[in-house]
Amino acid sequence: GQQLNQSPQSMFIQEGEDVSMNCTSSSIFNTWLWYKQDPGEGPVLLIALYKAGELTSNGRLTAQFGITRKDSFLNISASIPSDVGIYFCAGPVGSGGYNKLIFGAGTRLAVHP
């Protein structure tokens, strides 16, 4: 089945550093979503991308929808301790006439003050 390959698996950075993570697939996606999940909570949508080449920002976060439609990246600038969590990319795939979301394996981010 379709898969999203997300990297890196984990990152340990100092406060103030920039962070970059990405997702790739062998299949084309029409939408890329980036979620963040805090411990014991549900995922929260950070950025939604709907058009190839699109570059979208949300505060210190910037995400891009790759031109080939097979990849996306998320950048976090000037990281702060509350950026700690797991970041997931996600995209819709068809299943029996309906679409469903599939998720990357996640990038676990730790920020040291």
Next chain:
Amino acid sequence: DTEVTQTPKHLVMGMTNKKSLKCEQHMGHRAMYWYKQKAKKPPELMFVYSYEKLSINESVPSRFSPECPNSSLLNLHLHALQPEDSALYLCASSQGLAGEGYEFFGPGTRLTVL
């Protein structure tokens, strides 16, 4: 109201118990979802309801029984669970199906099966 609520927050049950998880949204979303999430893994889709009808069942064992009483409510009935069913159960909703709008997730129910 822009949130998905789930109750209970935590649930501990024995393998012979029957319990239910509840989910509610008042955003007028027409699709609702149940996901299961094991530790350090991404959410895995279990069921999708579209316009109150079950549209996707990801080959989930029958000991999990979903129910959508109306467009705002989604239940997951649990019976004869196994310890390996312990996980975070997430409910989500979206205005349309995946790809037509993004999914809002609830905070989850942490389920422990003894």
